[in-house]
Amino acid sequence: MHNFGTVLQFELRRTLKKPTFWFSILSIPLLFGVIAAVIYFSNKSSSDREDQLAKEPFSLVIQDDSGIIAPEAIGALKATTATNKEAAIEQVRSGKTDAFFYYPKDISKEEVRVYSKNEGIVDNSKYTTVAKQLAQQSALANVKDPNITTAIQDNLRISQTNYNEGQTVNPIGQLIAPAFFLIIFYAIIVLLGNQMLTSTTEEKENRVTEMLLTSITSRALIVGKIVSLIILGFIQIAVIIVPLVIAYVFARDALGIPDLSAFLNNIQIEMWPTLLGAGLLVSGFLLFTGLLVGIGAATPTAKEANSFFGFVILLMMVPFYFFSLLMTPSSSIVVTGLSYFPLTAPFTLLIRNAFGTLAVHEAIIGLIIVSIAGVIAISAAVRIFRYGTLEYSNRISLKSVFGKKAKKHSA
Numbered sequence: 001m002h003n004f005g006t007v008l009q010f011e012l013r014r015t016l017k018k019p020t021f022w023f024s025i026l027s028i029p030l031l032f033g034v035i036a037a038v039i040y041f042s043n044k045s046s047s048d049r050e051d052q053l054a055k056e057p058f059s060l061v062i063q064d065d066s067g068i069i070a071p072e073a074i075g076a077l078k079a080t081t082a083t084n085k086e087a088a089i090e091q092v093r094s095g096k097t098d099a100f101f102y103y104p105k106d107i108s109k110e111e112v113r114v115y116s117k118n119e120g121i122v123d124n125s126k127y128t129t130v131a132k133q134l135a136q137q138s139a140l141a142n143v144k145d146p147n148i149t150t151a152i153q154d155n156l157r158i159s160q161t162n163y164n165e166g167q168t169v170n171p172i173g174q175l176i177a178p179a180f181f182l183i184i185f186y187a188i189i190v191l192l193g194n195q196m197l198t199s200t201t202e203e204k205e206n207r208v209t210e211m212l213l214t215s216i217t218s219r220a221l222i223v224g225k226i227v228s229l230i231i232l233g234f235i236q237i238a239v240i241i242v243p244l245v246i247a248y249v250f251a252r253d254a255l256g257i258p259d260l261s262a263f264l265n266n267i268q269i270e271m272w273p274t275l276l277g278a279g280l281l282v283s284g285f286l287l288f289t290g291l292l293v294g295i296g297a298a299t300p301t302a303k304e305a306n307s308f309f310g311f312v313i314l315l316m317m318v319p320f321y322f323f324s325l326l327m328t329p330s331s332s333i334v335v336t337g338l339s340y341f342p343l344t345a346p347f348t349l350l351i352r353n354a355f356g357t358l359a360v361h362e363a364i365i366g367l368i369i370v371s372i373a374g375v376i377a378i379s380a381a382v383r384i385f386r387y388g389t390l391e392y393s394n395r396i397s398l399k400s401v402f403g404k405k406a407k408k409h410s411a
Contacts, residue, residue, distance in 0.1 A: 006224075008224045008227055008228050008231075012228050012231060012232070015195070015228070015232055016232075016235075022239075026239070057078070058098035058099060058126075058127075059097050059098045059099070060077055060078075060079035060080070060097070060098065060099050060100070060101065060130075061079065061080050061081070061082045061088045061091060061092075061097050061099070061100045061101070062074055062079050062080070062081055062082065062100070062101045062102075062103070062134075063081065063082040063083065063084075063085055063088060063100070063101070063102050063103070064081070064103045065102075065103060065104055065105040066103045066104060066105055066106070066107050068103065068107070068135060068138050068139055068142075069103060069134060069135065069138045070137075070138040070141050070142070072141075073134055073137060073138050073141070077130070077134070082100070085102055088100040088102070088115075089115050092115045092116060092117065093115075095117065098116060098117055099114065099115065099116040099117070099127045100114075100115040100116070101113075101114055101115075101127075101130075101131045101134070102114075102115070103135065107135070112131055112132075112135065114127050114128055114131050170266055170268055172266065173266040173267050173268040174268045174270060174273070174356065175354050175355060175356070176266075176267045176268075177267060177268075177269045177270070177273065177274050177277070178273045178274065178276075178277045178350070178353045178354040179354040180277070181277030181278060181280065181281045181350055181353075182277070182347070182350040182351060182353075182354055184237055184281060185280075185281050185284055185285065185346065185347070185350060186316075186347070187236070187237075187240070188233045188236060188237070188285060189285075189288055189316060190313075191236055192229060192232060192233055192236065193288070193292060193309060193312070193313070194306070194309060195229065195232070196229055196288070196289055196292035196293055196296070197292045197293075197295060197296045197306065197308070197309050198296055198306070199225050199229065199293060199296060219382055219386070221385070222293070222297070222381060222382050222385040222386075223382065225293065226289055226290070226293060226378065226381070229289055229293075230285065230289070233285065272360075273353055273354075273356075276349075276353050276358075276363050276367065277350060277353055277354075279367050279371075280346055280349050280350050280353070280366075280367060280370060281350075283346070283367065283370040283371040283373075283374045284345075284346030284347075284350075284370055284374070285374075286374035286375070286377065286378055287342060287343075287346065287370060287373050287374040287377050288312070288316075288346075288377075289377070289378070289381075290374060290376075290377025290378040290379075290380060290381045291312065291343075291377050291381075292309075292312060293381040293385070294377065294380050294381035294384045294385075295308045295312075297381060297384045297385035298384050312343075315343045315344060316343075316344075316347060318338065318344050319338055319344055319347040319348040319351060320347070322334060322335070322338065323351065326338075326348060326351045326352050326355070326357065327351075327355045327357065328355075328357060329357045330357070335348075335352075336362075339352065339358075339362060339366050340365065340366060340369055342369055342370060342373035345366050345369055345370050345373075346370055348366075349362075349363065349366045349367070349370070
């Protein structure tokens with residue numbers, strides 16, 4: 001292991017000099033930012049458009065058999081009233097009137113009918129918007145009690161206080177810190193997963209592995225690669241988080257970033273969930289690193305190694321299909337299986353830890369399983385690399401690596 005430092009420095013320098021590494025780090029938060037901005041402005045534009053359309057004048061006929069619509073509201077719209085439904089519909093059909101609203105006698109059981117000229121999918125919505133607003137405003141105008149008006153308009157201001165063993169608790173504040181480890185773990189695997197997979201195949205494809213092993217032991221080489229991946233993971237976290245913190249502290253007003261002081265003050269850091277989250281992050285990272293590095297060492301080319309990446313990502317995503325089940329306390333066999341199966345346990349346990357649905361004994365057992373699986377995965381990756389590093393054409397079998405002959409050879 002005397003050349004471990006040389007391997008570590010080489011791997012870090014080589015990766016940090018690659019533009020693709022920095023592009024992969026910055027592209028995801030940038031993409032999320034662009035998507036969030038597009039959604040925000042799109043929703044705002046649609047809302048503004050609906051309000052604008054609702055204010056545009058149009059000729060309107062109303063027949064109110066329910067008796068709800070206030071005459072003052074009809075007059076404000078400069079609408080006329082009708083008593084013959086079919087005649088009013090014919091006015092719209094012939095183009096003499098833009099729209100006709102029919103309010104049936106019992107609107108709780110019958111539909112309010114809107115007949116209007118076609119102005120396109122988007123602009124047609126203004127008629128239904130006005131018909132709904134007209135009924136709501138007329139109904140509220142007949143309510144004299146402001147308490148009833150507030151309740152109907154869903155403007156109630158509610159404050160909730162939660163207690164646990166006599167102490168006030170903030171479930172949202174308690175969720176934030178453990179959820180941070182879940183987000184970081186997912187981001188690292190997604191951003192670094194492909195690099196973990198191909199970290200050992202590049203030298204094999206370039207046929208330089210033989211030259212490296214003349215001066216470096218296989219153990220020092222693979223351990224150096226794994227440690228470099230861990231360091232790169234922390235670098236990715238820092239590159240994503242540090243600019244956001246700097247922007248918030250020094251340019252919050254200029255960038256229009258909302259004040260998060262109230263949100264930050266609500267964060268409650270509890271020792272056990274935080275330590276558990278950190279332990280699962282480290283052990284889960286070692287597990288998936290060993291798994292992906294081992295797969296890369298066992299395959300002759302990066303292209304073939306990438307075919308296994310989708311399977312690993314699929315295993316990672318399995319717990320998210322049961323997200324609602326993991327959010328609530330449950331003793332089902334599905335939750336137990338996901339919590340104790342090594343390849344699904346990291347995400348399952350991190351989700352349950354964030355939402356406080358993980359019992360202490362389940363957390364300890366799960367953490368032990370993931371930690372042991374991580375050590376085994378790293379050891380297996382070292383052993384696979386030792387036997388597969390010089391195999392350029394075929395994928396090596398586990399039997400050739402862990403069989404009796406292999407053990408005698410390694411001894």
